[in-house]
Amino acid sequence: MKTLLIFLTLTCFAFGQSTQITVLHTGDTHSHLDAFGPKDCSGKGTIGGIAKAATIIGTVKATEPNVLTLHAGDFFVGDFFFNKYFGVAELQILKQLGYDALTVGNHEFDLGPEVLLGALYEGFSGGSFPLVSANLDLTGFPQLGAYIAPYTIKTIDGVDVGIFGMTIPNPLNSPDPVIVQENIPEIAYATVTAMRANGADVVIFLSHLGWGIDSSLAAGIPGIDFIVGGHDHILFQQPKSVTNPLGTQTLVTQGGPNYEHVGKLTFTYSGGVVTFDNYALIPVNASVPPVPEIQDVIDYLKQGIVATYGSVYTNPVGYAFRDIGRVPTNMHFKDSPIGNLVTDSYRSRTCTELAITANGMISDILYRGKITGADVFRTVPYGFDTTTGLDFNLVKMKIRGDMLIGGLEIGLSMIGIDNDFFLQVSGMKFRYNSENPVGERVILSSVKINNRPLNPERMYSLTVNEGIFGILTSSGIIVEDVVFTGVPEYMALKQYISMLHFLNYKSMGRIAEVSGDNFAIDEEENSTEAVASYNLSDNYPNPFNPSTKISYEIPELANVSLRVYDMSGREVAELVNQMQQPGSYDVIFNASSLSSGVYFYKLEAGGFVQTKKMILIK
Incomplete structure (x- = not known):
């Protein structure tokens, strides 16, 4: 009886044990290492940037015990940082931030597998973290096999979390001789089965397939607990719940592109059961300060960009x-x-x-x-x-x-x-x-x-x-x-x-x-581009200081000349001198270098000539 009581006590303890795990995720970051978007008074961007995202990631890791940090792919291509540094700098910073896995996005192959291999070799020279994609056939380029695997299993506080990835086949990219296999459902099923057989208690699909395919796989493949997606740059305020073949729910989420947000998903594993707890989409905005050490690195990298491409930031x-x-x-x-x-x-x-x-x-x-x-x-x-x-x-x-x-x-x-x-x-x-x-x-x-x-x-x-x-x-x-x-x-x-x-x-x-609930738009009455004849409109504002808008329309392909003259007939500005297609055009005339007075603007196109008057008052 005493032995039985001990056994029951241990069994109840084991099944009563629960572990809460937090998943932080980004994706489709496209080399956006510096903040961008609307600019503050100093001319700096206020959205995104890896230095700002690092503040959020570091804060969560410092305050919560069991944190996984994942990237849903496409860290290549999208900013001068890539064209100058080819993804190496981003990999090094992701490694420094303690990312646990990154799925291979389609844009990682934009310049061919050789460039991806070079970035991984340089970026991971002092250690690495797993890249995952189960539908990449690396037979023709086996060197990438040192860095990319179908899946990885990470143990967190006694819970084995399996993470696998997949890459969307896309003819716009250049993976050859790597083959991006298209039998995605079969590969996903086989990969989940293998992960479960190898002890995965929880399965996270780190997908770079897009919401449409993700939702289909969630409904058709048993054994996936969460899908952290990417590719189509969608922002889910809360995960989408999809009923899977086992009758339970698979949750699908995306956190949007370019380090604009950090997704935070929390779940509990207890007695073989995975329970979703909470989800938050944390904006990386003007209120989030950058990690100074990382921002210093970004600013240094920008100097190299300016040396190559000019004053592209100012x-x-x-x-x-x-x-x-x-x-x-x-x-x-x-x-x-x-x-x-x-x-x-x-x-x-x-x-x-x-x-x-x-x-x-x-x-x-x-x-x-x-x-x-x-x-x-x-x-x-x-x-x-x-x-x-x-x-x-x-x-x-x-x-x-x-x-x-x-x-x-x-x-x-x-x-x-x-x-x-x-x-x-x-x-x-x-x-x-x-x-x-x-x-x-x-x-x-x-x-x-x-x-x-x-x-x-x-x-x-x-x-x-x-x-x-x-x-x-x-x-x-x-x-x-x-x-x-x-x-x-x-x-x-x-x-x-x-x-x-x-x-x-x-x-x-x-x-x-024109399908479904959409209506057919009347071509003549509602077209914003239909132009029946030549026309030169009155400038606005008039009088003006120092800029005004001049609008005109041309109904056919024509060589267009739009010039400004002063009272003496002297040409003071050539605004347009080129062949233009039919349509409506707006041109801004800036007279900041001219003195107050009456000026004339003249449109010549396809035999049409018209002149109008405008007044500059400073």
Whole structure:
């Protein structure tokens, strides 16, 4: 009897024992080591930055006993820090902060596996932490096997926590000869089974697949307790609960990109049962001070960037009146403000009829306020040119109308799966129905090229970046008269912003969906781009000091001249002198160097000539 009582006492103690564990997570940080976003009075960014995130991570680790720190992938590409230091600096800081695992993101392969290997070799020269991805076949590049495993199991206060990762297959990246396997459900099931067999009490899926695939795996794969996701830069205020095949709940979360937040998930393990306790999304904002020692490192690294790329942190390029974002500003439109700006900058530089990019080629938004070169580069950071050290270059070409439709269909084929492929355009508009079969989603009658119906047989001039060019040609889209301009995307966008100076971009109805609850937009009455005739508007304000806006419209491709003259007829400013596509244009005239008086501005385009008067009062 005494032996039985002892056994029962020990058994009750064992099953009554509970361990609370905290998971801190970041992801999609894209080399954003310094704070960015809206600037304070000293010109410094107020959002994100690894030095600020380090304050939150350090505070939690100092006050709570059992802390796991995880990264959901894509620490490569996105900032001048990557183009200068190739991810090494970020790996070293993550190691210093005590990260426990990092999944391999698709952008880790942007420059090929050789660059990733070099970063790992340099960054982990004094020790490492695990990188995980279960769907990478490293047979063709086995050197990465020294750093990357399908999963890791970490013991925390007697609890074995298994962590496995997966990488989204993406043709925009360059993993070859590494193979990113696409049989994701089968690999996930096999990996979870292996982890449980090797003693994992808790299974955390550190995913770089995106919410759509994560939710599907949560519903279909038993044995996953939590999914800490990345890839599509989503911000979950609270985890999403998905019923799994065992009838229990798998919780899925994402913490957004760029060290803008640190996610904090707390759970308890007791007697073989995992219980979710709490979740908090901690903003990394102006109220969070940086860790001084880490900020000192960041500031030192910035000196190297300035030495290579110039005064990209201090010299103003332009000013945004509002956030120029990735999300459409009109619920019925699918063109984004930043997509419109980027593609317009292509056409401004190359004078083609059309320009196209993809959501996945645009990284950051432009925040309201002063815009610097670093802000511009974070918007279009992808690709790497070994000559300039910058991003993708622009490519001009000719494309037949029917091939253009084929390219649009490729962009629409991944709706609901991967938003990276969704296109943004300039010089055209179209409607689509996402409920139609893949390959038949474009509403052909809606496609307008500079307000004229698409001619399937006509050749159109088009500008894209090198990444989109590679996707088009590898997908069987035939193009002709290809010209590799050598112009970096960053330079085209920066110069266009500098020309406009003031930005107020929004969604313009270039793209709209007509399926489900969405409505078909009347092409003539609601188009913000339809222009019927030449027009020169009165400047505003008038009188002015020192700047005023001059607006004009042109209905066709034309060589546009807009000049300012004083009372004697002497030209004092040339505002525009270039070929422009049909549309509406705003130009800011800054007369800070001129004296008070009456001035005239004259528009000449396509045989149209008009002059108007304005008054400068200082």
